[in-house]
Amino acid sequence: MNPKIAVDGVTKTFDLGRERLVALDDVSLEIADNEFVTVVGPSGCGKSTLLNILAGLEHPSAGRALVDGVPVSGPGPDRGVIFQQYALFPWLTVRGNVEFGLKIAGVPRAERRARAEHFIDVVGLADFADVLPKALSGGMRQRCAIARAYAVNPEILLMDEPFGALDALTRVKLQEQLLSTWDRERRTVLFITHDVDEAVYLADRVVVMASRPGRIHDVVEVDLPHPRTEEVRLSAEFTALRNRVWNSVYHQDTVERTS
Numbered sequence: 001m002n003p004k005i006a007v008d009g010v011t012k013t014f015d016l017g018r019e020r021l022v023a024l025d026d027v028s029l030e031i032a033d034n035e036f037v038t039v040v041g042p043s044g045c046g047k048s049t050l051l052n053i054l055a056g057l058e059h060p061s062a063g064r065a066l067v068d069g070v071p072v073s074g075p076g077p078d079r080g081v082i083f084q085q086y087a088l089f090p091w092l093t094v095r096g097n098v099e100f101g102l103k104i105a106g107v108p109r110a111e112r113r114a115r116a117e118h119f120i121d122v123v124g125l126a127d128f129a130d131v132l133p134k135a136l137s138g139g140m141r142q143r144c145a146i147a148r149a150y151a152v153n154p155e156i157l158l159m160d161e162p163f164g165a166l167d168a169l170t171r172v173k174l175q176e177q178l179l180s181t182w183d184r185e186r187r188t189v190l191f192i193t194h195d196v197d198e199a200v201y202l203a204d205r206v207v208v209m210a211s212r213p214g215r216i217h218d219v220v221e222v223d224l225p226h227p228r229t230e231e232v233r234l235s236a237e238f239t240a241l242r243n244r245v246w247n248s249v250y251h252q253d254t255v256e257r258t259s
């Protein structure tokens with residue numbers, strides 16, 4: 001079957017005055033329909049650049065990024081993007097923010113309301129639906145941004161450290177929520193994180209990137225069963241995979257020097 005997402009020999013350089021920075025160097029990656037792929041790697045290795053190219057916010061300097069076999073030329077409703085920094089409309093309430101994308105998509109009022117209610121509830125903001133973003137904590141704003149992306153129901157979710165700024169408890173709850181939603185209604189997900197536990201817990205496959213130049217260093221298959229219960233999280237298999245990914249991230253400088 002054709003991949004849902006194909007990154008084909010993508011190089012991305014940025015001109016920094018006299019210097020050229022190679023943010024991505026000949027990166028190739030295929031993601032199957034309904035696959036959940038997480039990406040980990042050191043700061044500056046090009047994770048966000050890769051995601052932004054798939055979102056259509058950046059363009060490759062060489063190579064191609066394809067969705068359903070079609071080159072990405074800009075943002076589109078088939079791809080929902082969630083950034084680490086919540087991006088909410090300050091003049092709209094939580095409900096208004098979550099309904100916004102549905103309004104643009106032409107979803108009728110009653111359905112819009114019902115879908116927004118559902119996802120506001122999912123992220124635990126039911127008591128804050130009529131509140132403006134300025135009255136929310138950082139974590140609550142991020143949960144609102146997540147509800148907004150989920151509500152539009154895109155085929156592909158591109159998530160750039162979406163839980164990075166959240167407290168540990170909220171983070172685990174949203175990981176479980178994301179996975180149980182995914183177990184029910186599969187989506188193709190590319191999820192960037194700094195957290196190796198999070199990367200393994202969520203993924204079918206973990207892509208480990210390395211920096212200078214940004215490239216794919218390792219790919220680890222995660223064959224843990226679904227649903228990923230607490231038992232799975234505490235299993236010896238989970239720990240072994242987590243250690244494998246951690247070693248791959250942590251020891252990549254050594255590998256580079258010796259190879």
Ligand SMILES: Nc1ncnc2c1ncn2[C@@H]1O[C@H](COP(=O)(O)OP(=O)(O)OP(=O)(O)O)[C@@H](O)[C@H]1O
Binds near residue numbers: 022041214
């Ligand atoms: N618009 C830009 N102009 C110039 N350089 C950029 C631009 N965007 C990214 N870069 C550079 O490209 C490299 C990769 O950046 P990127 O944001 O993709 O890294 P990252 O892996 O997401 O890092 P982090 O984990 O810190 O978010 C960095 O060296 C960064 O400085």
Ligand SMILES: [Mg+2]
Binds near residue numbers: 047048049160
């Ligand atoms: Mg980044």
